[in-house]
Amino acid sequence: MADDVLVEVRDLDMAFKIKGQRGQPTMLHVLHKLSFDIGRGETLGLVGESGSGKSTAGRILVGLFEPTGGSVKLFGRPITGPERRANLAAVRSRLQFVFQDPHAALNPRLRVGDSIAEPIDIAGTMSRRDRNDRVKELLEMVGLPRDSAERFPHEFSGGQRQRIVIARALALAPAFIVCDEPVSALDVSMQAQIINLLMDLQARFGLSYLFIAHDLAVVRAVTHRVAVMYAGSIVEVAPKDVLYEKPQHPYTQALLDAVPRPDPARVRPQVIGGEVPSLLVPPPGCRFHTRCPHAMPRCRVDIPVLRETGDGRQTACHLYEGPSVIPSAARDLPRSAHGASSAGDPSLRSG
Amino acid sequence: MTASSLVSIEDLTVQFRTDRGWTTAIEGVSFDVAEGDCVGVVGESGSGKSVTALSMLRLHARGTSRFARGSVRYGGQDLLRAPERTLRQIRGRDIAMVFQDPMSSLNPVLTICDQISETLCLHQGVSRAAARQRAIELLDLVRIPDASRRVDEYPHRLSGGMRQRVMIAIAIACRPRLLIADEPTTALDVTIQAQILELLRDLRAELGMAVMLISHDLGVIAEFARRVIVMYAGRIVEDAPVDVLFRAPRHPYTEGLMASMPALEGGAGRLYAIPGRIPDADEPIAGCRFGPRCAHVEAICQAAAPELVAIGATHRVRCTPRTRTSGTS
Numbered sequence: 233m234a235d236d237v238l239v240e241v242r243d244l245d246m247a248f249k250i251k252g253q254r255g256q257p258t259m260l261h262v263l264h265k266l267s268f269d270i271g272r273g274e275t276l277g278l279v280g281e282s283g284s285g286k287s288t289a290g291r292i293l294v295g296l297f298e299p300t301g302g303s304v305k306l307f308g309r310p311i312t313g314p315e316r317r318a319n320l321a322a323v324r325s326r327l328q329f330v331f332q333d334p335h336a337a338l339n340p341r342l343r344v345g346d347s348i349a350e351p352i353d354i355a356g357t358m359s360r361r362d363r364n365d366r367v368k369e370l371l372e373m374v375g376l377p378r379d380s381a382e383r384f385p386h387e388f389s390g391g392q393r394q395r396i397v398i399a400r401a402l403a404l405a406p407a408f409i410v411c412d413e414p415v416s417a418l419d420v421s422m423q424a425q426i427i428n429l430l431m432d433l434q435a436r437f438g439l440s441y442l443f444i445a446h447d448l449a450v451v452r453a454v455t456h457r458v459a460v461m462y463a464g465s466i467v468e469v470a471p472k473d474v475l476y477e478k479p480q481h482p483y484t485q486a487l488l489d490a491v492p493r494p495d496p497a498r499v500r501p502q503v504i505g506g507e508v509p510s511l512l513v514p515p516p517g518c519r520f521h522t523r524c525p526h527a528m529p530r531c532r533v534d535i536p537v538l539r540e541t542g543d544g545r546q547t548a549c550h551l552y553e554g555p556s557v558i559p560s561a562a563r564d565l566p567r568s569a570h571g572a573s574s575a576g577d578p579s580l581r582s583g
Numbered sequence: 584m585t586a587s588s589l590v591s592i593e594d595l596t597v598q599f600r601t602d603r604g605w606t607t608a609i610e611g612v613s614f615d616v617a618e619g620d621c622v623g624v625v626g627e628s629g630s631g632k633s634v635t636a637l638s639m640l641r642l643h644a645r646g647t648s649r650f651a652r653g654s655v656r657y658g659g660q661d662l663l664r665a666p667e668r669t670l671r672q673i674r675g676r677d678i679a680m681v682f683q684d685p686m687s688s689l690n691p692v693l694t695i696c697d698q699i700s701e702t703l704c705l706h707q708g709v710s711r712a713a714a715r716q717r718a719i720e721l722l723d724l725v726r727i728p729d730a731s732r733r734v735d736e737y738p739h740r741l742s743g744g745m746r747q748r749v750m751i752a753i754a755i756a757c758r759p760r761l762l763i764a765d766e767p768t769t770a771l772d773v774t775i776q777a778q779i780l781e782l783l784r785d786l787r788a789e790l791g792m793a794v795m796l797i798s799h800d801l802g803v804i805a806e807f808a809r810r811v812i813v814m815y816a817g818r819i820v821e822d823a824p825v826d827v828l829f830r831a832p833r834h835p836y837t838e839g840l841m842a843s844m845p846a847l848e849g850g851a852g853r854l855y856a857i858p859g860r861i862p863d864a865d866e867p868i869a870g871c872r873f874g875p876r877c878a879h880v881e882a883i884c885q886a887a888a889p890e891l892v893a894i895g896a897t898h899r900v901r902c903t904p905r906t907r908t909s910g911t912s
């Protein structure tokens with residue numbers, strides 16, 4: 233089983249040095265004790281409000297940022313600590329990323345074929361002929377015409393450009409891809425094409441993804457498990473159906489309640505008030521207590537940690553801790569409107 | 584134009600000057616906004632939603648844009664042809680607008696108080712002192728906590744959600760009869776979006792104004808609008824009451840759009856994807872502009888561009904096969 237864990241993140245901390253109020257440097261603590269695994273062929277979704285640290289976590293996983301604390305293992309090798317450089321070099325070719333903006337991601341003066349072959353050219357391990365064959369093969373994989381290689385990015389639509397970016401990410405046959413908002417810039421009708429492509433590629437090559445997105449419906453469609461972040465911490469992580477059908481953490485509940493549904497007859501639940509707290513002066517205790525409808529005195533003091541709460545789920549919330557609460561009562565917290573009831577299927581990893 | 588219409592748009596056709604000459608951004612757009620109505624306009628990027636909204640207040644740059652045809656009737660005049668002085672009065676006072684990005688519409692060097700006062704003084708000739716008091720009331724009205732302190736802050740000190748509330752406060756300052764909101768929540772987080780939509784709903788009820796909400800998000804439209812206009816490639820393709828549109832859409836594009844949205848409730852496997860891509864505004868396409876992507880395309884669709892046809896008192900569809908059997912014939 234352990235062999236099947238491609239990504240292992242433990243107690244990850246990240247702080248950036250920024251200019252404080254009177255210009256003196258201050259540390260901005262962006263990630264707080266993140267822990268999660270991603271298995272072979274698995275997609276982990278990462279959701280949460282803007283600024284909660286999703287992209288920072290994704291960038292750390294592909295080696296773009298060095299974390300200030302905790303450990304990250306990729307393919308069993310630590311990329312934190314003294315072996316960081318050597319191990320990153322060893323795993324680099326199996327690691328790729330696809331970012332949000334397909335326009336910014338491609339060099340407008342480079343022919344599409346050369347853009348796609350960039351990772352191959354950098355690695356410098358393939359003959360010219362093999363390289364060109366590989367480009368043709370990649371174009372086919374992502375559903376673009378073979379003659380696209382000779383053309384320039386501006387001749388393609390947003391959705392087609394995202395296909396080009398994905399083709400480039402696949403060039404060295406990676407095993408793990410961080411997708412940071414890969415469809416957010418695309419229209420609904422283009423988005424479905426790219427989501428299908430990502431799922432087909434996973435089925436074909438057994439890829440693992442970290443899939444960062446703010447659209448919760450998209451995340452449910454493509455992932456196996458989902459981690460919900462709030463102000464730098466994971467507040468809940470669970471198999472997707474468990475999470476969507478019975479969200480446990482009050483923030484997950486608020487988030488799902490707030491998603492507008494294409495159903496005019498829906499009875500809208502109460503809208504949660506307040507705003508995301510500042511990372512510079514985060515509230516003490518649970519960072520969500522300033523907005524939480526269930527906050528108790530201890531929530532203002534103690535920071536809740538992620539704990540197993542059954543069904544393959546972990547939640548960081550005092551409501552689900554200790555003998556002082558009856559778990560079943562807590563799990564059926566009063567929540568309005570969408571009364572999904574069927575139990576989730578925890579055996580989703582094979583998806 | 585019916586008795587209760589506030590604004591009536593007829594055959595609106597807008598062109599822009601590009602290096603290839605004049606290109607048509609929207610064509611033959613016709614619809615009414617009734618007093619107190621709540622209209623949603625939905626469509627993918629480039630479909631012409633913003634061009635339609637901006638044209639209603641004649642906010643496009645002169646010289647690079649022109650109204651090839653059509654009219655926008657409000658209060659007995661055609662806003663496309665009215666003198667600039669009339670439009671300046673109507674903008675903000677009768678018809679107000681809120682945009683996607685509040686930061687680019689707020690002046691960074693003026694306090695919130697200054698920016699609200701500006702609108703009040705321009706249209707209502709209120710004194711500075713009275714304007715400040717009114718600004719505080721407006722911030723209260725858009726549910727900004729601690730309004731009497733916030734009123735003296737600068738925009739950059741506020742979060743995105745708070746800035747959008749300020750924009751809404753400015754827009755409703757003169758009690759407009761129509762508020763046009765162009766993607767007002769697109770840049771915001773889901774929970775903040777829900778707050779802003781709730782605020783707009785409350786204000787509409789409290790002030791009795793009509794709202795035209797533009798969004799590419801069918802969910803937002805479903806939860807907000809009473810009537811929905813669907814745009815594709817510069818044309819209205821469907822116009823129906825919200826429950827009808829979501830229960831029984833008639834245009835194949837509307838159907839496709841709904842089918843390709845993943846559901847929050849889940850669903851197995853691959854998503855439905857509309858094949859092909861959105862055409863450029865002025866791409867030459869014979870007949871129906873959705874034809875090349877349509878699952879129900881027939882020869883007749885390519886022979887002539889379909890008209891927007893009424894298939895009931897409140898439902899219009901631009902699709903030849905879907906409208907020929909129903910209605911009169």
Ligand SMILES: Nc1ncnc2c1ncn2[C@@H]1O[C@H](COP(=O)(O)OP(=O)(O)OP(=O)(O)O)[C@@H](O)[C@H]1O
Binds near residue numbers: 283285287511
């Ligand atoms: N290089 C950096 N230097 C300083 N601060 C940074 C840096 N990168 C990110 N941050 C800060 O870290 C926090 C988390 O940012 P991050 O981009 O990870 O959020 P996110 O969850 O991806 O948000 P979004 O949904 O908006 O993309 C933010 O407050 C951001 O301003």
Ligand SMILES: Nc1ncnc2c1ncn2[C@@H]1O[C@H](COP(=O)(O)OP(=O)(O)OP(=O)(O)O)[C@@H](O)[C@H]1O
Binds near residue numbers: 599628629633634
């Ligand atoms: N100032 C302009 N000059 C030239 N063309 C323009 C201008 N403004 C809009 N267009 C074109 O008009 C068409 C409609 O654009 P519009 O901005 O109305 O789309 P939209 O539906 O609002 O899209 P989005 O969802 O991206 O905001 C597009 O093809 C666009 O390129």
Ligand code: SF4
Binds near residue numbers: 548550
């Ligand atoms: S820990 Fe407390 S404040 Fe935080 S989410 Fe749970 S109940 Fe709410």
Ligand SMILES: [Mg+2]
Binds near residue numbers: 286287412
């Ligand atoms: Mg991000």
Ligand SMILES: [Mg+2]
Binds near residue numbers: 632633765
């Ligand atoms: Mg627009």
